[in-house]
Amino acid sequence: MDTKKVNRKTIEALIKAGAFDSLEPNRAKLMHNLPSVLSISNQTKFSILFKQVSLLSLDKTFNLEEVPPWDLDETLNFEKSALGFYLTDHPMRRFRKWINIFSSYYVEKIKEIEEGTKIIVAGVISEIKVKNTRNGEKMAIIKIEDEKSSLKALVFPDLYNQYIHLLKEGAMLWFKGEVDKEEENKVLLIEDLAELKDLKFFKDGKLNVLFSSENFKEEKLEYFKNFLIKEENLESGLPIQLYLKYPDYLVCFEINGYKIDPSYEHLSLLLDTFEEIHLKVIFS
Numbered sequence: 001m002d003t004k005k006v007n008r009k010t011i012e013a014l015i016k017a018g019a020f021d022s023l024e025p026n027r028a029k030l031m032h033n034l035p036s037v038l039s040i041s042n043q044t045k046f047s048i049l050f051k052q053v054s055l056l057s058l059d060k061t062f063n064l065e066e067v068p069p070w071d072l073d074e075t076l077n078f079e080k081s082a083l084g085f086y087l088t089d090h091p092m093r094r095f096r097k098w099i100n101i102f103s104s105y106y107v108e109k110i111k112e113i114e115e116g117t118k119i120i121v122a123g124v125i126s127e128i129k130v131k132n133t134r135n136g137e138k139m140a141i142i143k144i145e146d147e148k149s150s151l152k153a154l155v156f157p158d159l160y161n162q163y164i165h166l167l168k169e170g171a172m173l174w175f176k177g178e179v180d181k182e183e184e185n186k187v188l189l190i191e192d193l194a195e196l197k198d199l200k201f202f203k204d205g206k207l208n209v210l211f212s213s214e215n216f217k218e219e220k221l222e223y224f225k226n227f228l229i230k231e232e233n234l235e236s237g238l239p240i241q242l243y244l245k246y247p248d249y250l251v252c253f254e255i256n257g258y259k260i261d262p263s264y265e266h267l268s269l270l271l272d273t274f275e276e277i278h279l280k281v282i283f284s
Contacts, residue, residue, distance in 0.1 A: 008038060016078035018087060026069045027078070033064040077170045080126070090147045091124050091172060095196060097271075098122075098264065099146070101279045102174075102202055108149035110179060111186045117179045120201050120283065121188070124172045126150060133157060140167055144175060144188065153177070153188040163193055172196050199262055205283035207238040207260055212276045213246045220274070227270050228258040238262045238281065 014020065015030045024030050070078065072089065079087045092099070099106070104119040113119070123144035130140050137157035144151045153175065155167065166173060177190040194200055211220070229237055237259030244251040260266070262281070271277060 008034065011038075013082045016082035018079065024064070026067070027075065028070045029064055029067050032067045036065075073170070080170070091170070092122065092146045095122060095172070096147070098196070101267070102199070102281050104283075106148060107144060107146045107151045110151055110188065111149075113179055113186075115179055115181050115186075118177070119179060119188075120174060120176045121151075122146065122172070122174055122196060123151070125167065125169055128167060128169055130160075142167070151186065151188055152182070153190050155190050155193075159190060159192070166193065166195065174198070174201055176201050197264075202238070202262060202281050202283050203236055205238055205262075205281045206241055207262065208241045208243065208280045208282055210243045210245055210278040210280075211274070213244055214276070216244065216276075224274070225258075227266070227273075228255065228260055231257055231259050234259045234261060236262075241282075 011034060012031065015027050015034070018027065020030055021027070069075075072094075073091060075088060076086050076091050079085075099122045102120070103122050105113065105121055107121060107123055110119065110121065121144065123146045125142050126145040127143035128140055129142075130138055133139055135157075139157050139160050140155040142153050142155060144153050155163075160167065172195075174194045174196060175188060175190050176192040176194075177188045180187050180189050192201070209224075224242075228240065231237070240255045240258065240260055242253040242255055244253070260270075267279065271279070
């Protein structure tokens, strides 16, 4: 390998982008062993140059040292740094179920809604630029991205200082803010943000639960009650609005005196138990 034409930095970028996956799918293994491979390559070139080794002696197998593969987040972040976009997957895809339940809109839909609308959206920070305001305070201009689209957003000084530890490229967050317009494009003026595991924005919301009437039996409703907790025993739970969907109409049930734990673990169990159920958090 001629390292004058293809240097180490170029090879590292190719590994991160998956260019050698057909030879070795464990990119971490290739990256870990790259210094040794380059060292052997340089030694071999030197030996051939000074006729210290025959070509036959070069026919040897080099065993790469085994290392654990990168996790999905590492793999995707390396792809993004090498290519400028995610290739293997999108980091937000695994959260699609929860975005459908908790988020107001997908990013692409924000471009269609009116200015002044308050929303909650989930996304990954794909770009971040820090600049100084006229008062010399720092603020951030970020790009929020999900699987389908991206959106410019502004983080003003007070919020920037509060959440500087979260405002990193690759961070997957909830963003709460107001839709504004900048020339012909929509922009989000961020008022608050949180990690995806933090459901603080939804503590004042309500969980709409929709059952299909098809094959629905009363015992299912009784079993559903096992997932509810009396209000006095669950300080941070969400009130429930239950709907039963018929072909031409909906029947609404008020469930007074009970709430539901809105944690991912609890709702996952609920979704696994009732395959036909649909959940949506309506927040205030």
